[in-house]
Amino acid sequence: MNRLAESQSPYLLQHAENPVDWWPWSTEAFEEARRRGVPVLLSVGYSSCHWCHVMAHESFEDEATAALLNENFVSVKVDREERPDVDAVYMEAVQAATGHGGWPMTVFLTPDAEPFYFGTYFPPAPRHGMPSFSQVLEGVKSAWADRREEVGEVAGKIVRDLAGRSLAVGGAQPPEREDLLAALMQLTREFDATRGGFAGAPKFPPSMVLEFLLRHHARTDSEGALQMVTATCEAMARGGIYDQLGGGFARYSVDAEWVVPHFEKMLYDNALLCRVYAHLWRATGSGLARRIALETADFMVRELRTDQLGFASALDADSDDGSGRHVEGAYYVWTPEQLAEVLGEKDAQVAAEYFGVTEEGTFEEGASVLQLPDTDGLLDADRIAGIKERLLAAREERPRPGRDDKVVAAWNGLAIAALAETGAYFDRPDLVQAATDAADLLVRVHMDGRARLHRTSRDGIPGTNSGVLEDYADVSEGFLALAQVTGEGVWADFAGLLLDTVLVHFRGEDGSLYDTADDAETLIRRPQDPTDNATPSGWTAAAGALLSYAALTGSSPHREAAEQALGIVKALSGRAPRFIGWGLAAAEALLDGPREVAVVGSYDDEATRELHRTALLGTAPGTVVAVGEPGSEEVPLLKDRPLLDGRPAAYVCRDFTCERPTADPGELAERLKQH
Incomplete structure (x- = not known):
């Protein structure tokens, strides 16, 4: 066992028995490199990363490779999900040097943590124009021994170039209507009208862009925006990227048709997509959207919920195929013969047609990924339900993919928002309770009585890594959604504590936001990225949460901070809308007000509950809702809101102006649709 045996990260623990003398990221590792006069190998990956597993098996478990590493390098292993700041800084260098990036990320550093040679996956033997990993190690070893001064100059230049990159957004104004229209036009040009989604293979779920398009449709009645959402959501729901038996989405599709996924299932994808489908149902009443939202929520609770009632990070793509081989997709794919074994010949033929x-086959070795061709209404629904139930039961007997059970604060925040809203829309109090339980875990374990966050926990024990901006932003988003669904103002209070920390420790003088706090560990560059990746950027997620909190509380400093932060969206809206979708969604809310709804009345009263539900179902972008007894000051939005002639009432305010109260749910619904 090497030093990683003491880690909390499942990814690092996977490498604890490697013959490589791994170090975790630490000051001690770089001191050791300096003492020995050797470079550092930095290897970054994550638990459910397929090619990380491949490189580990081929190279890090190999005695000869390990000996070469141990003699000539200090080897440092990083879980990118624990340390997104370390990952971001060196990924920026990799992309600048090579034009691409990915995981596993392989970077060679000086003992001062300055990068000088870069790559991702390296094979054990030369292949497809790539050198072998051992050739790379020998080359770096020789360069370090014979041309160390040159290596130092290269590393210094790289660090200077990175430091010279800045985002000059001081004084920028938030997007205006024409900016959001320009974003829509660019997205329309990039939209795949045949297969849904944007661009070609590999094709990723465009969750943040879909949220923007739904909000834009709600504000402007743009049928083009809604059509892009409905086409994409239907294509994904019918494709292999969606688990047709157990619910939930895989990370991405390797093709442009959504047929063959990369089979890992991430909490963040499912949280974001659950919310998108729930919002699509809210906008259109689509039965497909309702089913996918609920199945995805149920998948998260069933497959990812931990014993401590938080949500685990991911399920692996790979699993044992039953013959001792660890194969990607083995748990999910089917052959006609396998269908027949479970269902018998007649039902197997029906299942083959349906899926x-x-x-x-559509995958490897004659196997198929289950899809849902457009056969709705052509086959007996009860028969199909029985077939699905039998196939799912048979699949449960297969060796299961591994689960990365660390709890990441940001991703749990996204899950809390999705489960709270989905539970409220579809009268599923169990989902709201699951959201509440996860929020309670974050307060008890990740906040630990402070206004600061731990990034991760495992088995109810907080990790040692500090929360980054996305943690503060997404947890605040989740808490604010929970406050609106439950009427419990304490969740808004917790969000306020975290957002105050954002204003004090993550904000620059010009209103821009940094990914790490001002008192976080100093790296070669303080990361600052406003663009969305697999998850919303911390920057734009914080802007959205600040705006919602300001609407609930009337706080001018939080609103001003949101408006300043959205300046970067104006700069990127027309050029790169696919990578700033969450910011565009927040900008839609700002342009609409956002609308503030205060529902007053006893929650024991059916009329109060109906008004509250109507408010939650309002499609106006970024609408915030508070519900409570008359005279309640738990949420400032409720202050000085009396009953209407003794009846529960709803007050709708927008742009610092309030309309007359109403006790009529139908009238309230219309007010939340008006442009």
């Missing part, structure tokens, strides 16, 4: 299973 698109062919003799040739």
